[in-house]
Amino acid sequence: MFDIVISGGSVLTRTGIEQIDVGIADGFIAALGSGLEGSEMIDASGAWVGPGLVDLHTHLREPGEEWKEDIATGTAAAAAGGYTAVVAMPNTVPAIDNAQIAFYVSERARRIGYADVFPAGAITMGRLGEHMAHIDELWDAGVRIFTDDGTSLDNAAVLRLAMDYIANLGGVVAQHAVDSTLSAHGCMHEGTVSSRLGMYGIPSEAEEIVIARDLALVRLTGVRYHVQHVSTARGVELVAAAKADGLPVTCEVTPHHLTFDHNDVETTDPDFKMMPPLRSETDREALREGVRDGVIDIVATDHAPHAAREKEVPFEHAPNGVTGLEWAASVAVETIGDDMARFFEALSMTPASIGQIPAHGLALAADQPAHLVVFDPVAEWTPETTRSRSRNAPYLGTQRTGSVRATLLSGKITYEAGS
């Protein structure tokens, strides 16, 4: 008799997808087999059972901006979205540029118990783009991804030295690739819609220029490099070409760049404001294609909560960002379709591998920690509520396909639909 048995689902195991039961005991996967009995049964018929999802790009806002989100509400939203691990972005107040804050964030998440949190570290002190952050100290605290996310690290000399240093450790440099001079004043994609609305645009080239420059530095330093929230067709092409050249490069796309485009900004609804901005229809299609064919390695949420009062302002004055943890899996399945292996690769296994996150993102096998998700890929639902502290998401009230039935962290149910 197991503590919990997940029965009747399609299970992603090391040897492929199998119709079997998963028996869980003492927080670990104890058995994969048929007809298993547990004191608690989770019905997975018609659903996918795989490793808990891993988000490489979450803003938990703690410490410093707890009115938007905190580690408890953010990880509760993560659990509801099928995630068992998230990488917390370092643009907190103060920034995660030293080991004490990194340790605080991961330890607080451990005590709350909804999801494991792996903080990313800032590349520069205070994310100011000048002096190297406490990279060694952060590395020893378990940090593997370094980024000044929220701003692009524009100074090529500073970036080059950080790349040299992080390459030697074996870490990843992740870049928020938006040139700050070309995006100055800008609040949306530069194109037909920005022209009509009279709003300052951010040309696609703001992304291309940073990626192209960084790739030259990757060639120089050999560092593992990850493009955050790629938003343009040319950005995807640059990454594809770098991969073809054998450079250690990966990239992510957000759910909102897969669902929406700059035409949605016509409404001037601030929930459509984010950085990088929603691009053209052509870009959106290239991103969707990139996720399907794998040039875009992963889907990462860029979950960026903001309080209602901060978004109840004109578009141009609103902060950038939308929440995403609870519907990212739906958007992924809407994009990828019924390719279960690609789904788990893009949302769990590859993110865990890029982020060097231990014990997550593994195809199921006995004796590994039971970090699992049960996901129904065809269920239709309409998100109306959220476990996040903030509601800045144009997905609320829209019908989606694919919903989470249950999430388990170390064999403990952190989310179960309908409960």
Next chain:
Amino acid sequence: MNHLLTTEGLERETLENLLTDADEFAEVLTRPIPKVPALRGKTVATMFFEPSTRTRMSFEKAAKALSADTMSFSPGTSSLSKGESLKDTALTVHAMGVDLMVVRHGATGTPWRLAEWLDIPIVNGGDGAHQHPTQALLDCLTIKQRFGSLDGLEIAIVGDIKHSRVARSDMFAMATLGANVTLVAPPTLLPVDTTRWPAATSTDLDAVMEKMDVVYLLRVQTERGGGSVFPSLPEYTNRYGMTSARFARLKPDAVVMHPGPMNRGVEIGHDVADYERALVLQQVTNGVAARMAVLFALLGGDSDV
């Protein structure tokens, strides 16, 4: 019509009805007692989040000429500086008993936000570089009074198109009323993508101006945008300014317009602004009449507009 937010997509009939009413109100304004009781008991609030004196005065004069009461809000003296959100500010003023709000804001889309939050008519008094529909009405009224109709007229709008709400509003309204609009600007002051606009574009004023019936000059907005968008003011004037020498080459009955405030000696020659064929002050006068037509259409109740 529940609000007046933009000229884009406005029906020709709606525009023409507003212009007809505006023309009648223009006559009212010439009477010894330039006032009618149409909106007695109604309250119009002008919510100007961006400093503006002349547009606010024009709206207030229009409301008073219709016997409405007016209230005004300005950010310098308000709770916005105390951190209140735009939504709370709007709800607070609305709760005092306001029948219509005129909104001017430096950010695109603000009047739409207020229209979403409040259940009263909203008039866009200018949002960012997006729209300024009452300016378009007063400009079209001025042209119509001069030429009888906009149908088939050649109109050039010259200057900082990219950052101009006047250009966007006027272009859509003028095109809907049958004019052929050409937007003329240095390449850095044309919007990046105008492919779906009902207008031609040009970077060469001299090449297009001789066929124009109306040359509409925009203010060189030194306060907007930052950076270096053209080499210098004298170079701008050399290529795009309506100097008296250029004026002499216009068609004999062509007119020059400007939304004000003018930079004499930059986009308009020092003396050109005072010529009989410069309609700048008629535009200002018509501004009151056009705004009366809008307030009446939205609050009059018995209007067929």
